[in-house]
Amino acid sequence: MPGPLEGYRVVEIAEGVAGPYTAMSLADAGADVVKIEPPSGDRSRGWAPSTNGGDAPLFQALNRNKRGIVLDWSSEADLETARRLLSQADVAVVDKFGLPAELRWEALDEPGLTYCAISGFGPKGPWADRPASELAAQMASEATSSLGRIGEAPVRHGSDIGSVFAANHAIQAICAALYARDDRDPANPAGGQRIEVSLFGSLIAMRSTLWVALSNPDEWWGFHLDSYVKPPDHGYQCRELPIYFSLARIRGDAFESLIDELGMDWAREHADYEKLRTDGAGSAGRYAAELKPLWERGFARFDAEQVIEIVQRHGGWAFPMHDYERLSRDPQVAAVGAIIDVAQADGSLMQQVAPPWDFEETPVSTTMRPAPDLGQHQNEVIAELAART
Amino acid sequence: MPGPLDGVRVFDLTLWMVGPWASTQLGALGADVIHIEQPSVDPRTLGAGVPPTINGTSIGYMTWNQNKRGLFLDLKSPADRQTAYELLQTCDVFLINMRPGAADRMGVGYEQVKAVNPDIIYTAITGWGEIGPMRDKPGADVQAQYFTGFWSVSGAEGGRPEVYRHLSQIDATTGNVAAQAVLMGLLARKRTGNGQRIHVGMLRAGMALQSGRIAEYLHTGQLHQPQGSAAFATAPDQAFQCQWGDWIGVAVTSDDEWQRFAEAMRASEAKADGIDELATDRRWNSNRERVARRSELAALLQTAFIQRPRQYWMLRLSEAGVPCGYPISFETLQHHAQAIENQYLREVETSDWGPVWTGGAPWEFSHTPARWFGACLPGEHTGEILDELSTRRAAADMPSPVTGD
Numbered sequence: 105m106p107g108p109l110e111g112y113r114v115v116e117i118a119e120g121v122a123g124p125y126t127a128m129s130l131a132d133a134g135a136d137v138v139k140i141e142p143p144s145g146d147r148s149r150g151w152a153p154s155t156n157g158g159d160a161p162l163f164q165a166l167n168r169n170k171r172g173i174v175l176d177w178s179s180e181a182d183l184e185t186a187r188r189l190l191s192q193a194d195v196a197v198v199d200k201f202g203l204p205a206e207l208r209w210e211a212l213d214e215p216g217l218t219y220c221a222i223s224g225f226g227p228k229g230p231w232a233d234r235p236a237s238e239l240a241a242q243m244a245s246e247a248t249s250s251l252g253r254i255g256e257a258p259v260r261h262g263s264d265i266g267s268v269f270a271a272n273h274a275i276q277a278i279c280a281a282l283y284a285r286d287d288r289d290p291a292n293p294a295g296g297q298r299i300e301v302s303l304f305g306s307l308i309a310m311r312s313t314l315w316v317a318l319s320n321p322d323e324w325w326g327f328h329l330d331s332y333v334k335p336p337d338h339g340y341q342c343r344e345l346p347i348y349f350s351l352a353r354i355r356g357d358a359f360e361s362l363i364d365e366l367g368m369d370w371a372r373e374h375a376d377y378e379k380l381r382t383d384g385a386g387s388a389g390r391y392a393a394e395l396k397p398l399w400e401r402g403f404a405r406f407d408a409e410q411v412i413e414i415v416q417r418h419g420g421w422a423f424p425m426h427d428y429e430r431l432s433r434d435p436q437v438a439a440v441g442a443i444i445d446v447a448q449a450d451g452s453l454m455q456q457v458a459p460p461w462d463f464e465e466t467p468v469s470t471t472m473r474p475a476p477d478l479g480q481h482q483n484e485v486i487a488e489l490a491a492r493t
Numbered sequence: 494m495p496g497p498l499d500g501v502r503v504f505d506l507t508l509w510m511v512g513p514w515a516s517t518q519l520g521a522l523g524a525d526v527i528h529i530e531q532p533s534v535d536p537r538t539l540g541a542g543v544p545p546t547i548n549g550t551s552i553g554y555m556t557w558n559q560n561k562r563g564l565f566l567d568l569k570s571p572a573d574r575q576t577a578y579e580l581l582q583t584c585d586v587f588l589i590n591m592r593p594g595a596a597d598r599m600g601v602g603y604e605q606v607k608a609v610n611p612d613i614i615y616t617a618i619t620g621w622g623e624i625g626p627m628r629d630k631p632g633a634d635v636q637a638q639y640f641t642g643f644w645s646v647s648g649a650e651g652g653r654p655e656v657y658r659h660l661s662q663i664d665a666t667t668g669n670v671a672a673q674a675v676l677m678g679l680l681a682r683k684r685t686g687n688g689q690r691i692h693v694g695m696l697r698a699g700m701a702l703q704s705g706r707i708a709e710y711l712h713t714g715q716l717h718q719p720q721g722s723a724a725f726a727t728a729p730d731q732a733f734q735c736q737w738g739d740w741i742g743v744a745v746t747s748d749d750e751w752q753r754f755a756e757a758m759r760a761s762e763a764k765a766d767g768i769d770e771l772a773t774d775r776r777w778n779s780n781r782e783r784v785a786r787r788s789e790l791a792a793l794l795q796t797a798f799i800q801r802p803r804q805y806w807m808l809r810l811s812e813a814g815v816p817c818g819y820p821i822s823f824e825t826l827q828h829h830a831q832a833i834e835n836q837y838l839r840e841v842e843t844s845d846w847g848p849v850w851t852g853g854a855p856w857e858f859s860h861t862p863a864r865w866f867g868a869c870l871p872g873e874h875t876g877e878i879l880d881e882l883s884t885r886r887a888a889a890d891m892p893s894p895v896t897g898d
Contacts, residue, residue, distance in 0.1 A: 439625025
């Protein structure tokens with residue numbers, strides 16, 4: 105059965121993470137995506153790591169289900185090919201920086217095209233023309249202030265969150281624009297339009313809870329869901345692994361029983377015992393930094409799994425902190441099919457993260473095509489283009 | 494000009510953040526989002542009671558229920574349930590984030606809603622999925638951050654991995670993914686004419702957010718070790734300290750950028766061993782070689798960066814087309830032209846909490862602009878929405894719904 109976006113044609117002129125992730129999501133959902141690369145290829149083909157000198161796993165994981173062609177912007181013929189591809193497409197996903205002027209929205213005459221331009225910092229303002237990077241966007245949106253210590257070297261989030269946030273917003277905007285396209289606005293009869301999404305704007309939008317918290321709170325002791333003033337948080341260390349822990353609703357007798365079972369008698373004599381009994385939100389708690397050493401002294405005698413069991417049985421919150429190894433082996437991950445095998449051209453299987461939606465009527469195909477080799481579908485796509493013209 | 498989802502109506506039976514954030518996005522795109530609360534709701538529990546509060550209401554509720562209208566409905570009361578069904582006939586989208594089974598017990602499971610409105614795009618959001626050993630466990634952002642390894646790839650160089658001290662990012666990601674799914678469902682309905690049931694879970698959405706890093710692990714079997722501001726995939730792509738202690742973030746992610754960066758460094762006034770030969774030194778031949786010798790390269794570059802102020806490097810690298818930036822705090826950001834001119838950060842009026850700062854719409858549309866307005870009070874538009882229903886009833890010459898228990 106076809107996916108929800110069956111029948112839509114997409115042209116991608118993008119590299120790295122944000123644009124390719126956007127177009128891959130559309131491809132996963134059933135759209136026909138043609139990825140245009142420069143002769144040197146999408147830069148992320150050459151990113152680290154590589155086990156055999158081939159394309160990086162990130163490239164493979166963000167470019168499946170696409171067809172790939174190569175065009176050289178120094179060639180007028182290739183520019184014309186791109187224009188013709190765009191004129192037959194429903195959607196364009198482009199990186200604003202590095203795009204030739206001839207392929208900007210203003211230079212095209214495609215009033216029916218949904219044209220999504222992704223930039224580092226957005227269409228207006230003094231930084232509109234600055235090239236994008238994950239690190240610069242994380243820093244400028246103050247996302248890096250949720251890591252590390254004030255006054256010390258900045259720490260980035262190790263995943264490409266700004267790029268994927270932007271991609272998630274781009275997917276929304278593209279689908280919404282396609283939905284509006286058929287409304288036949290007399291001022292825009294062909295229904296196409298230009299959309300702008302940026303890493304900077306996306307990171308800011310995703311931190312909205314913090315901005316509201318900073319507005320005019322009744323009482324301020326640092327954002328409950330974040331803090332600049334708290335030290336780096338490594339979870340609550342048990343004998344071998346860290347866990348998440350919060351008292352949640354543990355009060356009264358249940359609390360005393362928890363203390364007994366953890367062998368934390370000594371805590372009853374501690375000056376902070378009253379806080380220990382009532383500060384309920386784990387690392388986000390008001391006194392978390394002071395109280396954590398007390399809890400860790402208790403947890404150190406047990407394995408993570410034991411502490412989780414004890415805390416949950418008492419009505420508190422405790423969860424494992426998975427790294428990717430433990431995540432990939434977790435039975436729940438297997439049960440929901442969060443990791444899929446994608447057959448590569450050489451017959452080997454590559455494990456990747458599955459698309460995140462389940463559609464009962466228009467399910468996403470479970471047969472994934474691998475990311476294209478550079479220029480793999482050149483002849484096929486050019487022949488189709490000629491046949492349709 | 495109306496937004497792209499003008500004319501779409503959403504029945505928003507959501508709470509906490511993950512569901513409400515999905516409908517906040519749909520509302521910004523122009524949909525008429527009707528956010529349902531129980532009439533008996535305790536204001537202190539709104540938005541999960543997440544502190545701080547403004548005027549007694551959690552900032553969580555205020556952030557996660559923007560761009561909506563508020564309606565009181567008690568789905569346990571037969572009369573209100575009847576109103577719900579009548580309202581559902583006028584809706585395109587049904588949105589819920591409760592544990593599997595809860596909707597059926599409230600009379601709004603898919604089969605029940607479909608019987609009232611067969612074209613509905615019914616979207617259920619869960620924490621862990623609708624199958625598997627954890628299906629019935631409650632899900633929240635913090636657990637999802639810890640479970641999906643979101644915490645495991647950040648940290649000071651050489652130190653232990655550290656948690657991202659901003660909860661809500663997996664909630665918001667899942668909400669965004671759910672809004673995508675709704676939009677795809679609406680598009681599919683145009684083609685097939687049919688509504689359908691859709692599911693999105695935090696576990697898979699949180700993992701999709703990390704698709705690149707997880708694929709790297711699955712491919713190599715090597716866990717990422719914290720390396721401060723430095724990227725795993727590219728080099729040089731990290732922060733350097735400039736004269737007077739300021740930090741600059743520099744990202745070189747292609748060979749072309751490397752050549753421009755090398756030339757900008759050569760042309761600078763900073764002196765360092767090897768700084769003039771970056772472009773030709775075989776050690777830095779390709780991105781993968783630079784990543785493999787990242788520390789060595791970073792040490793060389795740090796020697797140069799410390800000799801001049803940040804603004805010096807910002808100007809030179811920007812002119813060379815090398816991506817660069819620096820840390821900005823909220824106090825600066827809320828007056829920063831880049832954030833304000835794009836309306837990424839804005840102040841909105843609210844019903845009961847005065848003006849609040851919030852992120853704005855993350856998209857710009859040239860023809861169907863998005864909108865952004867402050868959160869509704871719970872049930873704020875109950876009278877207005879019920880009036881609309883009775884007008885519709887009168888126009889269709891339909892009897893009033895049976896009232897009384």
